[in-house]
Amino acid sequence: MIKQTLSDRILNVCIVLVISVISIVSLIPIWNAIVVSITPSYAQSLSFSLLPKAIDFNAWKSILCSEFMWKCFQNTVVRTVLGTALSLVLTILTAYPLSKKRLPFGCTFNALLTFTMIFNGGMIPAYILVKNLHLIDTLWSLLLPAAISSYNVVVMRSFFAGLPDSLEESAKLDGANDFIILTKIVLPLSLASVATISLWIAVMHWNSWFDVVLYINDREKYVLQMVLKEFQEASSIDTLELGSTTGTAPTTEAVQNASTLFVIIPILMVYPFLQKYFMKGVTVGAVKG
């Protein structure tokens, strides 16, 4: 082992220091949200503090007791589960044939796919299409337009293309068709990639809000992100009927921050466990598909 020189050590300390500072600074917004969400109105004044001066959970109580919040939570879960299932099936069904060289007109289909990654009709024609299909204010408007991401298809396609051809040849000799080969042989070998893609899709659905802005007018069908967005305007918080369940009314800021945390807690809970799946395939996009 080579002895480190003094300058190397100083550099090392500097790097650790800088990274520590960056990490702490990037956690401050989350910490700030926690502190504000449990600070009662009388203790909320402008002074620098990283710890709450007093604690009360009225903001949390009013959120957790709100029927509207739970309705939206349910909408978000339904949309995420159904959306992920639908997207996953469609992505696999699209990516698998496209990965096969023997697919008739394969080049044409792949070119059609690639073109959607570099050109799109944009917001207005998409909105008019959904309107003309009479999907406004239905769950379908949140599931169908986002059903397949071209990028995910490319990632999945390059994974399938990397599997050896010999896998299917023996099955073919035994008379298996492509559906059976895909479900019985290829998919069991692709579980890690499938997990990665489903995680990406699930996070995408959980975080989606703009399609709700465009296509959903009925508040009963809102998702959590949309509620959060509405709460940025203080007046809309009144709909929670603050104080009716808790006695003293929490501040607007406390409710806003509590609901922010309410939305990200599920992601924070699964993230550390599934991190390796999140990361997988990040670099795949840079490889020629």
Add this chain to the structure above:
Amino acid sequence: MKLNDTTAVKLNRKKQLSREIWQNRYLLLMLLPGLAYFIIFKYIPMFGLTMAFQDYSLKEGILGSQWVGLGQFKSLFSGADFPLVLKNTIVISLLKLVFGFPTPVILALMFNELREGPYKKITQTISYIPHFFSWVVMGAMLTSLLSPSTGIINAIIQMFGMKPIYFIADPKYFVGVLVVSDIWKEAGWNSVVYIAALSGINYEMHEAAIIDGASRLKRILYINLPSILPTVAIMLILKMGGVLEAGFDQIFNLYNVAVYDVADIIDTYTYRMGIGQYQYSYSAAAGMFKSVIGLILVLITNGLVRKMSDNEVSVF
């Protein structure tokens, strides 16, 4: 004789094609739902862009609406709004490029120097987390953080005896907020590509340099940095292709009337004109302008990347 031969070949080819289709019928069947999706939800909206050349009305549809040629584009560029919006889009996205692009490279170089272990794992994990939050969440957190009455940042500013700043509603600071918050959200995630590239460096180079007495800093600057430079160049060129993407989600969740002059970009303008004011054709023209310029930029940058990497890397 020759004529007969070619027709025979043609017939043969036709036969072969139909046999191929029959043999791969299950593959084609699998592709059917995806194909339907792409036609309906991707290609029909592309053809829907023809409304940019019309005076579109919902009642008449594409087929019945009146054609106006390039009229919508003319009014786009002769009006006062769109040139400003276009300028904002380019300014914001270039500022993000200048400040946001080097950060992940530096971050990756620093992460690479850390010893494997829990400290590296935890700090790296923290740097990725914001990537998985939506801009609605980020917007809510930023609003609270930067609030002039209760935010921590303004508390610190006041500790130094200065007046609180209303960052989100002050045109002087708003673009800065956009640039910094974009770095906070994506720098960690974007560093992953470079960390992967760094892990591919042959350690022998470092060993040789150590024997020659090179310090750590020198090795970072003269071995690590040059080794990932091709990756950096490719990422930079790819970023240039998206120069009209100034970040709709971010701006939509942070901006307000007070900062429209500096923060309104093509996408937000399209939204307000189209969805808010029902000027479908006018806003479709704005969107189409962005899509077409974007397409041209992507094609150019992809060509550049392909040339630079000797056909090794390209997006398509």
